Amino acid sequence: MKRHINLLVLSMVLACGLASAPTSAAGDENVELEGYAEWHRDGEPNLFIVDGQRVLVPESVKFKGEGHAFDVGVIPLGYEMLVKGVRLADGSILAHELRAKPNGNAFMEGTLRSEFDQLEAQFRHRGHVYMSEEDYGELWESGEEVDRVRAITARLAPPYMHPEDLRVYVIDNSEWNAMAAPNGSIYVFRGLLEDMDDDEVAIVLGHELAHVSHEHSRRHFKRNLIFSAISTGAFVAADQIDNDAARIAVKGATVAGTLAWTNGYGRSREDQADRVGLRYAYEGGYDVTKGPALWKRFEKKYGGLPKAVNFFLGNHSVAADRAANLEKELARNYSAD
Numbered sequence: 001m002k003r004h005i006n007l008l009v010l011s012m013v014l015a016c017g018l019a020s021a022p023t024s025a026a027g028d029e030n031v032e033l034e035g036y037a038e039w040h041r042d043g044e045p046n047l048f049i050v051d052g053q054r055v056l057v058p059e060s061v062k063f064k065g066e067g068h069a070f071d072v073g074v075i076p077l078g079y080e081m082l083v084k085g086v087r088l089a090d091g092s093i094l095a096h097e098l099r100a101k102p103n104g105n106a107f108m109e110g111t112l113r114s115e116f117d118q119l120e121a122q123f124r125h126r127g128h129v130y131m132s133e134e135d136y137g138e139l140w141e142s143g144e145e146v147d148r149v150r151a152i153t154a155r156l157a158p159p160y161m162h163p164e165d166l167r168v169y170v171i172d173n174s175e176w177n178a179m180a181a182p183n184g185s186i187y188v189f190r191g192l193l194e195d196m197d198d199d200e201v202a203i204v205l206g207h208e209l210a211h212v213s214h215e216h217s218r219r220h221f222k223r224n225l226i227f228s229a230i231s232t233g234a235f236v237a238a239d240q241i242d243n244d245a246a247r248i249a250v251k252g253a254t255v256a257g258t259l260a261w262t263n264g265y266g267r268s269r270e271d272q273a274d275r276v277g278l279r280y281a282y283e284g285g286y287d288v289t290k291g292p293a294l295w296k297r298f299e300k301k302y303g304g305l306p307k308a309v310n311f312f313l314g315n316h317s318v319a320a321d322r323a324a325n326l327e328k329e330l331a332r333n334y335s336a337d
Contacts, residue, residue, distance in 0.1 A: 035272075156205055168187075203278065289334075
């Protein structure tokens, strides 16, 4: 209820005119966001959630839209958003510039999904999850644990995603792990479910779901292909790499390391998944204030161990920084709720 009251207050501010709102900005913190239009409330077309942040869009915004984004008030959920603005005292962001475009058939997206559809099929056929010739455990497709994690995931998905496109499994392994593939398959280790309550599981699953919704796999490998081409002196613009070349690259990456599961997607994308995943858990009705303490639990359990021991910690910000980042997110975006 407090959340909806807070949004109503923001709506009233919008109605009164946001042209003067920058005077209430917290310092001169300029902000740039790159994400998706994930929520806006009925009757509040100028308030969006992008990158886990509340974005207020005044009439004076410099706007450029493509596809069906003819106007700010009709931007479809799921559209890519680029926001430039300033952070206000209440933590929300007042947009000065806004771009919106369809999230279409991006480079490598279809190929990645196809490859991981095949990998998922192999897991199901074998009844075990094998990666780099190592058996991580039996794959469970039914049972109380599976029902629990699927019910949580269904509550986390943003409105533009279809829950039926997400396939959730449990791996019979005592470690605290979870991982997501670009085809919408999500895998949760039994140990995570045994040792965490639903709020904590939701925060972890929100993080993994953000990797899927924000296409971090595709972005990660597009970057790596370009860097690889530069290093060999054979750079070709990404848009000119044909499907066969992309397919070969993805297949090689899949065999070598199953995408970024063991190495991470890069710190910036992992941190974005933390921010966005926290929003998913919040919108699903879970207690996100447990986030910072959760990462401290991970640090206590896995601190000092090799990254490969725990995928979920691989290439993230260190646990202490991660907890501090979420404390900041809670203060900026959830303190009034």
